[in-house]
Amino acid sequence: MGRLRLYSLVAVAIGLVSGTLSDRTPKPEAVTRGAYRVLEGDFHAHTRFSDGFLSPFGLVLQASRRELDVIGVTEHNYVFPGLLARWFSRLIDGPIVLPGSEITRRGYHVIVLGQTRRVDPDLPLSEQLIRVHAQGALAIAAHPVRKFWPALVPLVGEFDGCEVMHPIAFRGDSPTGWRWSDMVEFYRKGLARNPTFAAIGSSDYHFFSPLGVVRTLLFVRSADEAGVIEAIRKGKTVTFGPHGERFGPAELLKLLDREPYRPRTSDYHYRGRGVLDVAGRTLAFLGFLGFCFLGGRRRRMGA
Amino acid sequence: MASETPVSARWLSDEARILFRPYRGYQQVAGEPIDVAPTVLALRRPLMTLLAIGWFVSMTAAGRLVAWHLGFAAFFWGFLPVYQMIVLTALFAFFPSPYALSWSRRVDLYFSGNGAWYLFMSALVAVCLFAPNVYTAMSALLRYGVLPGALLCAFIWSIVVSHAFFRRGCGLSRGRAALATLLNYLLWPGLIVGYYLLTNQLQPLMR
Structure with missing residues (x-):
């Protein structure tokens, strides 16, 4: 040499x-509001097993770096990387990891959280949602823009929540037709059918640094996987729009009014x-x- | 195959010489004597590729070089140079070189042609580290086609470099070098597409 x-x-x-x-x-300090512990989560992240850059282990480390308390590892139609990430995070006492997948079809995408068994992406959506719930997992409509409405809207009441906040909110009018206003409208449709419809904010992370650039506040009874799933199922989530809009149940918004909470920032x-x-x-x-x-x-x- | 040692060899690596002048670079580098054990020869540049990938992942995710990011990325992306070596071995069997080059030497030469990708990755890392606002910078690079254009240039140049490897590095005829290059770019990306098909990540998108 x-x-x-x-x-x-x-x-x-x-x-x-x-x-x-x-x-x-440093590990973030525990924060409470009322009777709840408040966690920060990002429920839509990919690894190199699909179209991301980081390994499942690297994703867990990145979540720690971004001061996230909980992440969802959601590969396209594929659960194994999420299970790997959860194993690693438990080993190093890292953030809570919900293994899951992103059921990806041409007509819709669905985030599944707390999943251990793959759901066949070729089944009809209604059947997929049944199988998701049968294993105790959650179904979140992923970036529900108008092009996905024909599949999603008829079953909006069957979802546990939807992504109401996503990085497309920062981009303005998209030439591909993906509009943040559609996601907000879908969220309101879901809320009208199901009062515990969860407001989820996710980064849809693939590469570079912005894991957690959009995040969800979870109001949990216990800071573990079961506590997170219960909180989402009961709609105990809040997320913030690009101009400070808040999405979540009135009870939690009142708690935040009384004692404001600012999501952690990191070295983006x-x-x-x-x-x-x-x-x-x-x-x-x-x-x-x-x-x-x-x-x-x-x-x-x-x- | 005779070649004169150029002055540039004292300052530029084989990767740089091949990057800037692929055909002449391969002709010179392939002709230079090597005093390295075959195992080291076969492994050093594939390992360098893994180091580059680990470096890129760590610098773009964390903004710094972190041992665990480097290690995990290198491990989980390890399939890439392995795929390439498998494809190369098949191609060497179909297109034997008239030069007396060992398998290790040919692998070493092939991986010396990754300079375009190292440059592309370095440019992205530079944006991450030095741009005042990375989001604004990346958005602008995407919006004005600079990023896709740079990626396309790196890809096209890597095809040119591959052809130069088969033509001047391995001594194949013009036609056989072209065929070997085409097969190279069908086979190893094809293996990657095969992975996505095997894990059923692609098919549902079409339905």
């Missing part, structure tokens, strides 16, 4: 040590913490470039 390449590798190694030591996020902008962290990141970046593209090897004449 040439000298330049060696120096670059050393730079990467320093960046690795610095990055690993700097990557500390990749800023370093302190000089050493910034230096470590820069070294890791430049070192990688150098390692890939710099040589420095003396070569003999070839034959």
Whole structure:
């Protein structure tokens, strides 16, 4: 290995040590409102087993970094990565992980939470919802924009909730026709049929940093998997729109009026913490470039 | 196969030489003597690919290089270089090289052609680390077609580099090199599509 390449590798190694030591996020303190413990969750996340970048283990670490108390791992028609993530999170005393899937069909998407057995995506939606509930899991209508309404609206009362807040809310009018206002309207339809229809906010995370950029507040009796499922089933959730709109039951909104709660923020902008962290990141970046593209090897004449 | 050692070899890695001038780069690099054990030769650049993937995942997810992110990403993405090596082995069997190059050396040469992807990943990481507002920057790059365009360029250039590998690195004729390149880009992405079909992630989308 040439000298330049060696120096670059050393730079990467320093960046690795610095990055690993700097990557500390303290466990969030327990927060209560009224008789409830308040948790922050993101219920729609993918791993590299479908179209995400992170592994199931990396996703759990990312959730800790984003100060999330609970996540849903929801691969397309595939449960195994969620079970893997839950196993790992229990091992490291990480966030609560609800294994699940995103039933993905051309006409609709459904987030399933607390699932252990795959539901055949080729069944009719009504049958899928029966099978989801039969295993004690939850069915959340995923980003219910108008193009999915023909399948979703007739069965809106069978869902436990819907995504009323999603990153498409930040994008304005989409050329593909995905509008946040449709999701809000679907939520109101669900609420009219079912007073415990849960308001869910999710990031639909695939890659980069924004896991938890949209999140749900859960008002739970117990901070565990059963407590989270019970809270969603009873509609004890609140999520926030891009301009501070609140979606959730009046009882919980009154609790928040009395004692406001601001969801935790995290380092979405990749800023370093302190000089050493910034230096470590820069070294890791430049070192990688150098390692890939710099040589420095003396070569003999070839034959 | 004779080649003169260029001055650039002292400053640029094989990846850089092949990236900027694929045909000449492969001709020079393939002709240079190597004093490395076959096992190391077969593994060093696939491992470098895994390091690059782990680095990219860690830097874009956490904004820093974190040991567990690097390790988990490298492990869970390990199938990618393994797939490529399987496909290469099949192609080497169908298209034997007239040069006296071992299997390890050919694998090492092939993976030296990943420079375009390393550059693309580095550009994305640079945006994450140095843009004042990453969301705004990425949205703009998407909206104005810069990001899709860069991805397309990396993909097209990697096809050119693959062809240069078979043509100048392995010494195949023009037609056989083209066929080997085509098969390469049908087979290993095809294995990935096969995975999505096997796990029934694609079929329901079509119904």
